[in-house]
Amino acid sequence: MSIIVGFVSTPAGEAALTAGIAEATLRNEDLVIVNSAREGALVDKSVAAEDVLARAARRATEAGVKATVIQPPYQHDLADEFLDIAREANASLIVIGLRHRSQVGKFILGSHAQRILMQADRPVLAVKADGSNF
Template sequence: MTVVVGYVPGPSGEAALEAALAEADRRRESLLVVNVGLPDAANDPRFLDEGERVRLADRLLFAGAAFEIEQLVRGRDAADELVEAAARVRASVLVIGMRRRTPTGKLLFGSQAQRVLLDADCPVLAVKAPG
């Protein structure tokens, strides 16, 4: 089995990654890190550039995790990509980071986290960044 984590640079992504590492260790499972970008990934701050990807891989190696990093730029919604990745690898758990949003922001843009929670076939662990 595999622990899948949706990762974006920043506090919510870091919180999700730490929780996913702990889950993978506790369950003795591998980790699939999924980073989703917009079609113009070069201008998407959520998409890891090569240096960030190498630093992430080094961090996971140092933590002793068995892992794979998957970067997707297919123009699909991040929630859809995460749910699909979790189903494809038959994830034991899908870990996502939460960020604080205003009620207006939630109304206008919807909630990726809510869609993952409702659509995933496996348990979902949603974590908030400290602060």
């Protein structure tokens, strides 16, 4: 079993990584760090640079956690693809970071995090950049 962390190079992503490392340590499980980009996108701000992903994996390793970084491209819906990865990895826990968005922003843009929370068939830990958990 493993812990899956949705990682982007943002304060919320860093909070998710920190929580994921803590959970993996507590549960004595491996960590899978997922950073995805839409297939065919020329520019995607959610794609982390190679050195950022290496640093994320190093943080886990230094904490005594075996970590794997994957960057699977997604074609259709990020939330669906992420949940598929969690099932394939037999994840015991999904960890995601949340950022504050207005009600109108959530309505117009939708929310990958909200869909993951509602559709996951396993526990989800959602953390905010300030360190609070939901």
